[in-house]
Amino acid sequence: MIQKRIPHLVRSFRSLFAANDRYGDSPIRGLSKAHERATQNTRYFYLAAALYVWMCLPQWHQAVIGAPPLEHVWPLYWAADIPILPLMDTLGVISATLAILAFWKPDVILFRIGFTLSFLFCASVSASLGAINHGHHEWIWVSLVFIFLPSGTTRVAKLSYCLTFATAQALVLMFYTMAGFWKFAEGIKSLINGVPGNFSPDALAWTLADRMAQTNTSPLLGPFFVDYAILAWPLFLCLMYVQIVSIVIAFRPSMHLVWAGILVAFHTGTFLLMEIAFPTHIVILMLLLIASPFQREDWLRPQTLTLLPLFGGLFAYLLSLFARPILPPRENAQCAI
Amino acid sequence: MTAVQAYRLRALALPLGVICYFLIAILPPPPGNLELFPFFKWSLFSTTSDRLDDVVIIVRSIDGEQLDEPTHFYDLKDRFGSAEARDSRLAKTADRLAYALLNDDPVQERNTRRLIEHHYMRDARSVEYDLAMITYDPIRRYREGEVKAMLVLKRYSKS
Numbered sequence: 001m002i003q004k005r006i007p008h009l010v011r012s013f014r015s016l017f018a019a020n021d022r023y024g025d026s027p028i029r030g031l032s033k034a035h036e037r038a039t040q041n042t043r044y045f046y047l048a049a050a051l052y053v054w055m056c057l058p059q060w061h062q063a064v065i066g067a068p069p070l071e072h073v074w075p076l077y078w079a080a081d082i083p084i085l086p087l088m089d090t091l092g093v094i095s096a097t098l099a100i101l102a103f104w105k106p107d108v109i110l111f112r113i114g115f116t117l118s119f120l121f122c123a124s125v126s127a128s129l130g131a132i133n134h135g136h137h138e139w140i141w142v143s144l145v146f147i148f149l150p151s152g153t154t155r156v157a158k159l160s161y162c163l164t165f166a167t168a169q170a171l172v173l174m175f176y177t178m179a180g181f182w183k184f185a186e187g188i189k190s191l192i193n194g195v196p197g198n199f200s201p202d203a204l205a206w207t208l209a210d211r212m213a214q215t216n217t218s219p220l221l222g223p224f225f226v227d228y229a230i231l232a233w234p235l236f237l238c239l240m241y242v243q244i245v246s247i248v249i250a251f252r253p254s255m256h257l258v259w260a261g262i263l264v265a266f267h268t269g270t271f272l273l274m275e276i277a278f279p280t281h282i283v284i285l286m287l288l289l290i291a292s293p294f295q296r297e298d299w300l301r302p303q304t305l306t307l308l309p310l311f312g313g314l315f316a317y318l319l320s321l322f323a324r325p326i327l328p329p330r331e332n333a334q335c336a337i
Numbered sequence: 338m339t340a341v342q343a344y345r346l347r348a349l350a351l352p353l354g355v356i357c358y359f360l361i362a363i364l365p366p367p368p369g370n371l372e373l374f375p376f377f378k379w380s381l382f383s384t385t386s387d388r389l390d391d392v393v394i395i396v397r398s399i400d401g402e403q404l405d406e407p408t409h410f411y412d413l414k415d416r417f418g419s420a421e422a423r424d425s426r427l428a429k430t431a432d433r434l435a436y437a438l439l440n441d442d443p444v445q446e447r448n449t450r451r452l453i454e455h456h457y458m459r460d461a462r463s464v465e466y467d468l469a470m471i472t473y474d475p476i477r478r479y480r481e482g483e484v485k486a487m488l489v490l491k492r493y494s495k496s
Contacts, residue, residue: 068456071448073374120375127374130452131429140375141358148347156340160347167351174355175379178362182383196387202476206385209479214391215423216411226476 035158037293038165042146043106044291048283049115049139050099053122057092060122063129064088070128075120088125094118107151116143138175138284142168162293169288170250176263180243187240204236204273205229211274219275239266245309252307253294260289368440371433388485390472392435394427394453395489398465407467410457419457427457434468438490454495464495 095118102111123136145168190197225232305315394410437445
């Protein structure tokens with residue numbers, strides 16, 4: 001009984017966030033096309049993963065030269081007595097090879113499981129060096145979700161495939177929401193305590209100055225926004241908004257492309273303002289959202305802005321002011337007669 | 338299991354998995370850890386103010402040679418590869434060392450200190466350094482290098 005209610009529950013949950021994007025009523029229009037694109041993107045994911053792992057290999061090797069004393073995180077407990085340098089290199093090569101195999105045959109579940117596990121172990125070695133490199137996280141979690149991709153070409157199999165791919169999209173967008181949530185929560189906490197915080201006009205300037213002082217870096221635009229903090233304020237408020245509402249975008253496929261563009265712009269900003277680049281996050285945004293299988297339009301249309309979380313109604317109103325009145329089809333027909 | 342049942346199972350399990358991730362990530366981590374790997378709560382640059390605290394490593398001597406003045410580890414780019422690479426994991430590891438000190442956890446303190454000295458300070462045979470908590474206005478620290486207060490939590494020596 002409960003099982004039969006699940007699709008209905010899922011539809012209701014989707015509709016809750018989907019606004020008037022028709023994702024809620026009709027999960028995937030053009031299922032075969034969406035499935036084909038999702039399959040293609042999954043394959044490219046493993047291509048990008050192979051490149052990423054091969055690029056990480058020298059860093060991982062370098063990190064464990066001299067056999068540093070590790071504080072093993074739990075996925076690596078089994079390897080506590082194994083010499084770390086050969087282990088790291090072996091795991092790295094296995095992971096890179098499995099990424100290639102998963103690219104070659106993405107429908108073979110063993111390759112996908114193997115890649116996720118081996119990459120988790122590699123990331124665990126890195127995480128056992130006292131602190132965690134969060135650049136690896138998205139790869140671990142997206143590849144974990146991709147383990148559940150089904151094979152087959154029946155309608156239900158295609159639906160399952162698209163659902164799994166959409167879960168990976170939602171998960172990545174949820175990471176952004178969580179990042180925004182903490183900024184917002186800390187801002188509220190500061191307001192309650194009556195101390196300067198994330199809602200202060202200088203908030204971003206403080207963050208930039210702190211980063212530059214801590215790491216002795218000089219990003220291209222960092223000093224400018226410290227000097228003209230008031231210009232940075234709206235950027236920071238917009239960033240909080242964009243991050244917090246990101247999860248809603250998972251349910252509004254018409255917004256996938258534009259939101260990914262905004263998030264890529266945000267990552268570009270972190271480089272120009274803080275000298276922190278997020279290349280792998282950008283690649284994952286490209287694979288999951290810029291090339292979203294569920295995207296309805298190839299380009300941004302003004303109507304898409306009406307789906308903007310919280311401000312969609314405002315855009316709908318503004319568009320209605322400029323829109324030309326269009327007669328309903330039947331009246332048009334009568335006029336023609 | 339039929340294809341329809343598999344679809345229904347995914348429709349239930351995958352969203353639940355996402356929700357579980359969220360809940361596990363926001364729960365307090367195990368004692369002595371900043372997070373439960375690989376669940377990350379994605380709190381990045383969440384806190385800011387005109388008065389900040391930071392745990393830093395201040396180096397006083399390297400290989401028996403006293404520095405002209407105590408120097409922030411990250412400013413010793415020509416002496417330590419980790420400083421040159423601006424390895425941010427060291428800053429987080431220093432946070433953990435301070436956390437172990439403040440919570441009177443000698444085992445965690447020993448392990449974290451060993452990691453700092455044998456890995457991040459591997460380019461020097463002996464190092465004398467302080468683990469310190471500094472308080473500062475970030476803009477004044479950036480422009481003038483001014484630190485309002487510095488509290489040495491503990492003095493260490495790698496030998």
